[in-house]
Amino acid sequence: MISSEYRQSNAALLQIKNVSKTFSYADSRQNHTVLNKVSIDIKDGEFVTIVGPSGCGKSTLLNIIAGLEDPDSGKILVKGENKTSTDPGRLVIFQEGALFPWLTVLENVEFGLKLAGIPKDEQRKAASRFIDMVQLSKFADSYIYQLSGGMKQRVAIARALAIDPDILLMDEPFAALDVQTRDMLHNELLQIHEATKKTILFVTHNINEALALGTRVIVLSPRLGNIKREFTVNLPRPRDIDSPEIALIKRQILKELEEDFQFARKGNTIAGAAQQRQI
């Protein structure tokens, strides 16, 4: 829960400060610097999308923010507090919802609440509220294996919301779904954002998805291991992805990424780029 003083202070809820991460490989002499001093401030209630080509470090950044992975240097601050491990205040929803197939929808959503020691009747009340919010009330007693991919992702969203995190971290949660289901879930997620005012950080390699959802779109570059450019999208949502305004921003994003696509096609890494600059 965020205090009213904190809301009034207008400070960033989440601060990513100079985060760097390099992976080394036993079978290769080359290291791969995926994130190179990345800094982002996110305010309470913002819906920020991060877009970038496959392999640019989106998941690595999200995992570091969630406390699932350690940065080599840099810090993650939430409400000004340094965070170094996972906690229910920062929850990730993955592409595969990571649900328990042997439990029902209701039991899955109640699970985290049970772990948090919430009394049984409150568990039921909170779980039912969020199952209703993702429009799955009729399926509360269904088992996960009986659900479609889109329904599973709705359960994952309900389960995360029930725990009332400060920040919802979403790692390409709709990437495996068909286009119609994805569009439907975009609209549902926007309604949920409107209703709950949760802070959401959503990563995707899909520019349309980033532009449909985000009030701010951050373009991550694998060549820089950092932010290439940031766009504020001051257009009402739900948005018409084919509108001239969106098409204009999309062209700008593609232009920003063109260099990176060429760079990635050559199989380069940031370490390689640094070496090239020295030559």
Ligand SMILES: Nc1ncnc2c1ncn2[C@@H]1O[C@H](COP(=O)(O)OP(=O)(O)OP(=O)(O)O)[C@@H](O)[C@H]1O
């Ligand atoms: N644990 C790890 N060990 C070694 N290399 C890793 C590890 N995790 C990620 N990488 C490498 O870091 C780079 C960035 O990976 P990451 O998954 O963060 O990218 P991404 O932008 O999320 O890609 P995608 O859109 O395909 O999911 C990739 O080259 C990947 O192979």
